[in-house]
Amino acid sequence: MSKKHIVLHTAPHVKKPQDVPTIMRNVVYALLPIVAFAVYQFGISVLALVIVTTLACLGTERFFNWMGNKPSSLSDWSSTISGILLALTLPPGFPLWMAAVAGIAGIAIGKAVFGGIGYNVFNPALVGRAFVQAAFPVAITTWTPAFFTGRFSEFVPSSLTAPFMMPPETAEWVKQVAVDGFTGATPLSLHKFQHLATSPMELFTGTVAGSAGETSALLILVCGLYLVIRKMMNWQIPAWIFVGVVVTSGVLYLINPDKYADPVFMLFSGGLMLGAMFMASDMVGSPLTPKGVMIYGLLIGFLTVLIRQFGSLSEGIMYAILLGNAATPLIDTWTQPRLFGARRKSA
Amino acid sequence: MLALFEKFRKGRFSHGIHPRYHKDATQGKAIQRLAFPPRLIVPVAQHIGAPAKPVVNVGQEVLRGQIIAEADGFMSVPVHAPATGVVSSIGLMPSAAGPKVLSIVIDVYKASSQYVLYGNPVEPETLDHDELIQRVQATGMAGLGGAAFPSHVKLRIPHGKTAHTLVVNGCECEPYLTCDHRVMLEQPQDLLQGIRYALHITGAKRAIVGIEDNKADAATAIKAALKPDDPITVELVETKYPQGAEKMLLKSLLGVEVPAGGLPIDIGIVVNNVGTLAQLGKLLPKGEGLIERVVTVTGTNVAKAGNYLMPIGTPVRFILEQLGITADHEKVILGGPMMGMSLPSLDVPITKGTSGLLVFQERTFLEGENDTAVFPCIKCSRCVDACPMHLNPAQMGWLAGKRHYAEMESDFHLNSCFECGCCSFVCPSNIPLVQYFRIAKAVNREQKGKA
Numbered sequence: 141m142s143k144k145h146i147v148l149h150t151a152p153h154v155k156k157p158q159d160v161p162t163i164m165r166n167v168v169y170a171l172l173p174i175v176a177f178a179v180y181q182f183g184i185s186v187l188a189l190v191i192v193t194t195l196a197c198l199g200t201e202r203f204f205n206w207m208g209n210k211p212s213s214l215s216d217w218s219s220t221i222s223g224i225l226l227a228l229t230l231p232p233g234f235p236l237w238m239a240a241v242a243g244i245a246g247i248a249i250g251k252a253v254f255g256g257i258g259y260n261v262f263n264p265a266l267v268g269r270a271f272v273q274a275a276f277p278v279a280i281t282t283w284t285p286a287f288f289t290g291r292f293s294e295f296v297p298s299s300l301t302a303p304f305m306m307p308p309e310t311a312e313w314v315k316q317v318a319v320d321g322f323t324g325a326t327p328l329s330l331h332k333f334q335h336l337a338t339s340p341m342e343l344f345t346g347t348v349a350g351s352a353g354e355t356s357a358l359l360i361l362v363c364g365l366y367l368v369i370r371k372m373m374n375w376q377i378p379a380w381i382f383v384g385v386v387v388t389s390g391v392l393y394l395i396n397p398d399k400y401a402d403p404v405f406m407l408f409s410g411g412l413m414l415g416a417m418f419m420a421s422d423m424v425g426s427p428l429t430p431k432g433v434m435i436y437g438l439l440i441g442f443l444t445v446l447i448r449q450f451g452s453l454s455e456g457i458m459y460a461i462l463l464g465n466a467a468t469p470l471i472d473t474w475t476q477p478r479l480f481g482a483r484r485k486s487a
Numbered sequence: 488m489l490a491l492f493e494k495f496r497k498g499r500f501s502h503g504i505h506p507r508y509h510k511d512a513t514q515g516k517a518i519q520r521l522a523f524p525p526r527l528i529v530p531v532a533q534h535i536g537a538p539a540k541p542v543v544n545v546g547q548e549v550l551r552g553q554i555i556a557e558a559d560g561f562m563s564v565p566v567h568a569p570a571t572g573v574v575s576s577i578g579l580m581p582s583a584a585g586p587k588v589l590s591i592v593i594d595v596y597k598a599s600s601q602y603v604l605y606g607n608p609v610e611p612e613t614l615d616h617d618e619l620i621q622r623v624q625a626t627g628m629a630g631l632g633g634a635a636f637p638s639h640v641k642l643r644i645p646h647g648k649t650a651h652t653l654v655v656n657g658c659e660c661e662p663y664l665t666c667d668h669r670v671m672l673e674q675p676q677d678l679l680q681g682i683r684y685a686l687h688i689t690g691a692k693r694a695i696v697g698i699e700d701n702k703a704d705a706a707t708a709i710k711a712a713l714k715p716d717d718p719i720t721v722e723l724v725e726t727k728y729p730q731g732a733e734k735m736l737l738k739s740l741l742g743v744e745v746p747a748g749g750l751p752i753d754i755g756i757v758v759n760n761v762g763t764l765a766q767l768g769k770l771l772p773k774g775e776g777l778i779e780r781v782v783t784v785t786g787t788n789v790a791k792a793g794n795y796l797m798p799i800g801t802p803v804r805f806i807l808e809q810l811g812i813t814a815d816h817e818k819v820i821l822g823g824p825m826m827g828m829s830l831p832s833l834d835v836p837i838t839k840g841t842s843g844l845l846v847f848q849e850r851t852f853l854e855g856e857n858d859t860a861v862f863p864c865i866k867c868s869r870c871v872d873a874c875p876m877h878l879n880p881a882q883m884g885w886l887a888g889k890r891h892y893a894e895m896e897s898d899f900h901l902n903s904c905f906e907c908g909c910c911s912f913v914c915p916s917n918i919p920l921v922q923y924f925r926i927a928k929a930v931n932r933e934q935k936g937k938a
Contacts, residue, residue, distance in 0.1 A: 150925075152908030159862070163915055423867040428866060429868070480876045
C-alpha cells in the first residue's frame with residue numbers, strides 16, 4: 141500500500157449517479173415516441189423537419205463552442221432536445237430552410253448569447269419558434285391535414301421550398317388531400333375563427349391537424365409521466381399550468397359559454413400539453429422553489445388562455461412560456477426558501 | 488384531521504436525501520477488540536476548544552489510563568494514555584485534516600497486561616452539579632459522534648437557561664457507519680446509565696432516544712433494559728440523511744425548530760450522541776478516562792469489515808495491516824462518506840471523534856462517478872429540495888463562483904449551512920457546492936478577523 145495510491149477528495153464522498161447528460165438523454169427518450177407518432181401522422185415531411193432542426197441546433201451549438209474556444213458541448217444532449225422540441229412545435233409542412241433558420245436562431249439568440257447551457261433565460265426551442273413566427277407568419281400558420289394518404293411517399297409541397305423563397309400556396313393541396321373529414325385547420329383556429337368545436341376524444345388521441353408534435357395530448361402525458369417517474373422532471377410545473385388554464389378558462393366559460401372555449405378543450409388543444417410538459421418544465425428557465433413554481437405555472441396558464449381568447453393568435457402557450465421564463469428571475473427573488481429555524485412572519 | 492397530520496409529520500423533517508446505506512456488511516458484526524498497535528500517536532487536540540497541555544516527558548513510562556495531557560481551561564479536556572508504554576516522542580505528527588498537530592507518541596509495551604490502573608471511583612448521584620461537571624471533564628469525553636465537542640461543556644446549562652428534555656442521538660445517519668448501532672445493541676445498560684447521569688447533570692425531566700427506523704433492533708434492546716421509573720422513551724424516526732444532525736432530529740422527534748443561529752438549549756433541549764453517553768455511563772462512576780472507542784471499519788472488498796474497539800491513537804496503517812487490507816485501495820476516509828475526511832497519509836491516528844474508517848477503491852465506491860465533468864448549473868432545484876436547512880445552494884453556488892462571499896452570508900444565510908453535503912450529493916452538474924461554502928465561510932472568517 142504505497143502512498144501514491146491515496147486519492148484526496150473532500151466530503152461528500154458519495155454522489156447520486158444522475159448527471160446532466162443522463163437527465164437530458166432521458167428527455168430525448170421521452171420525446172422519441174412523440175416524434176414517432178408525428179411521423180406516423182404527417183409522414184416524411186415531419187421526419188425531415190426533425191432532422192433539419194436538430195442538425196441546425198447541434199451545428200449552431202458547435203459553432204459557438206468553436207468561436208469561444210471551448211470544448212464541444214454537444215454531448216450534454218441539451219441542443220438535441222431543443223432541436224427535437226422545435227420541430228415538434230412547427231407545422232408539419234413548414235419549409236425546411238425556415239426550420240433551419242429557426243434552429244440556428246433558437247440556439248444563437250436563445251442560448252449561446254447568454255453563455256450556453258444553464259445561463260439562458262428563455263427556452264431555446266421557443267425562441268427559435270418565436271423568431272420564425274415573426275419572420276414567416278404565413279408559413280407558420282399553414283397547416284397540413286393529419287393522416288393524408290401518400291404521406292410516406294411524398295413531401296408536403298411546402299416542405300421543399302427553396303431557401304429565401306416563400307412556400308407556394310398550399311390551400312389547393314390541402315383541399316385535395318383533405319379526406320375523411322380531416323382538414324388542415326387546427327382545432328384552435330377552428331374554434332377561434334369559425335366557432336367550431338372539436339371533440340375532446342379527437343384532441344386527446346391526436347387525430348387532428350396542428351403542429352407536428354402537439355396533437356396527441358394522451359401521448360405527451362404518458363411520455364411526460366416517464367420523466368416524472370424517473371424523477372427527471374418537476375411535475376408541479378405542468379400541474380400548476382393546468383390549474384391556471386382550467387381556472388382562467390373556466391371563469392371565462394361561465395361568463396359566456398358561446399364565445400369562450402371550455403376548460404377541457406383549452407387543456408387538450410394546441411401546444412398546451414407539449415409546452416407545459418416539455419418546455420415550461422425546462423429546469424433552466426423555471427423557478428427554484430415550490431412556491432416560485434406555483435406562481436410561474438399559474439402565470440403561464442393564465443397568460444395562455446388570455447392570449448388564446450383575446451390575442452390575435454389562435455395559439456398562446458409559446459408566448460406565455462416565454463413571458464414566464466422572463467418572470468422567473470423576479471419570482472426567484474420573491475420566493476427565497478424560509479430558512480430552517482427562522483421565525484415565521486406573524487400573520 | 489389534525490391528528491392525522493401530526494402522525495404524518497412525526498419522525499420526519501423536510502428535505503434531506505436517501506443515499507444508499509451499505510450498512511449490511513457491518514451491522515451484524517459484534518464489537519471486537521483489535522490488537523494493540525506497537526506505537527500510538529495521541530494528538531493533544533482531539534476536541535473542539537483549547538488543546539490539552541502535555542504533562543509527560545520523552546522517555547517517561549506511562550500506564551494505561553494515566554493522564555498524559557491536562558485540560559487547558561474550561562473549553563478543553565485532558566488526554567489519557569491509551570496503553571502502557573514509553574513516551575518516545577512529543578512533536579508534530581500528520582493529522583486527518585492535513586496540518587501536522589502536536590502529538591504524544593507512545594511505544595506500547597508488548598508484554599503488558601494493559602490493565603487500567605488509574606481510576607477515581609465515585610457515586611455520581613452524590614455529587615453536586617459543579618463537581619459533576621468537573622468529573623465529566625476529567626474523563627476527557629468529547630462527542631464521539633464526530634464533532635468532538637467537549638461533553639462537559641455540552642452538559643453544562645448556561646446561566647439563565649434550563650433544560651427540560653435530553654435528546655439522545657442514536658440516528659447514525661451516515662452511510663456505512665454502524666458503531667453506534669452496535670453500542671446500542673450491546674451496551675444498552677451503559678447507555679442508560681449515561682443517560683441517567685446526563686439527566687442528573689442537566690436537570691432535564693425526561694430523555695428521548697431517537698433512532699432511525701433501520702435500527703429497530705437497537706430500540707428494542709434499549710427498551711428492554713429500561714427500568715420502570717426511568718423517564719426515558721425510545722422513538723423511531725425516518726431513515727434519511729442528515730437525520731442525525733441535531734436540529735433535524737429535534738424537528739423529527741418534537742416538531743420544534745431550533746432558532747436559526749441558536750442552539751438547542753435556547754429551547755430547553757440538550758442533545759448528546761449515544762456513543763458518548765454509553766462511554767460516560769461506563770467511565771464516570773469508575774472515574775476513568777476515555778482511552779478507547781469503537782470504530783466501524785468497512786468499504787469495498789474489505790474482507791474483515793466490522794466494528795472494532797481500539798485504543799485512541801491507533802494509526803490507520805496498523806488497522807489496515809491487521810485486517811489484511813493490502814489491495815489497491817485508493818481512498819481512505821475517517822468518518823462517514825458524507826462528512827468524513829479523506830486521508831492525506833496512512834500514519835494518521837484514530838481520535839476521540841473517529842466513528843469510521845472507510846477504505847475504497849475509488850471507482851467502485853461511488854453511487855455515481857465523482858470525476859465526471861462539471862456542468863453549469865441548470866437550475867434543476869434539486870439542491871434547494873435537498874437542503875435540510877432550507878437554504879438556496881443554487882443561488883449561493885452562483886455567488887461563490889463570482890466570489891461574492893460576503894453577500895452569501897448577509898443575504899443567503901451561509902452561516903446556517905452545517906456542511907452536510909446534501910447539495911453536492913444531488914447536484915447533477917457535479918458542482919462542488921458544499922466545498923464552495925466551506926471556502927466561503929473560511930474567507931469570511933478571515934475577513935472578519937482582519938476587520
